[in-house]
Amino acid sequence: MPAKSSPEGTVTGSLAALRPLEGASRAAVAAALVDAELHAPLRARARREQEMEAAWQQLHAATLPILEQRRRWLAELRAAQGDRCAYCGCTFEAGTPRRATVDHVVALARGGPDTRANCVAACQRCNELKRDMDVALFRKYRPWLAGETRDPPPRSEP
C-alpha cells in the first residue's frame, strides 16, 4: 500500500520507486535510487518553495499597492514641504533618524482618515516621538520630547 502523503525522499518512497525495477539493470536501479534519494527531495523542496512564494504573493497582493501609494504620497509631500520635516523643520537625510516618513496628522488610531490630505512628510524621529498624539499637543511638547529643552511646557488651563 503506497503512502499517500509525499512518499518521495523517504525509505518507503525509495522502495516504492524501486519496485517496478525488479530485474532491471544495475545502472537503471542506480539511476532510480539517485532520483528517489536525491532528486525527488529537491523537487519536493522546490515545490514547497513555490507554494510559499505563491502564498507570500497572495498575502501581499493587497499591501503592495498601498506601499506604492505611500511612496507616491511621500514624494509629493516632500516636494510640497521643500524636503523638510513638517514638525522640526530638519532637512531629510536618508539612512538616518532624519529620513523622510509619511505621518498621519490625525493618527489612524484616533480615527484619522488614510488620505494624503491627512498626511505630512515628517522625519522618522518626529514620527516616532509623535506616535498617535494630538498634533497641537505634539507641536507643544516636541522640543521637550526630543530632549531639546529640559523643562516641559506649562500645562494649559482647562
Ligand SMILES: [Zn+2]
Ligand atoms: Zn522632524
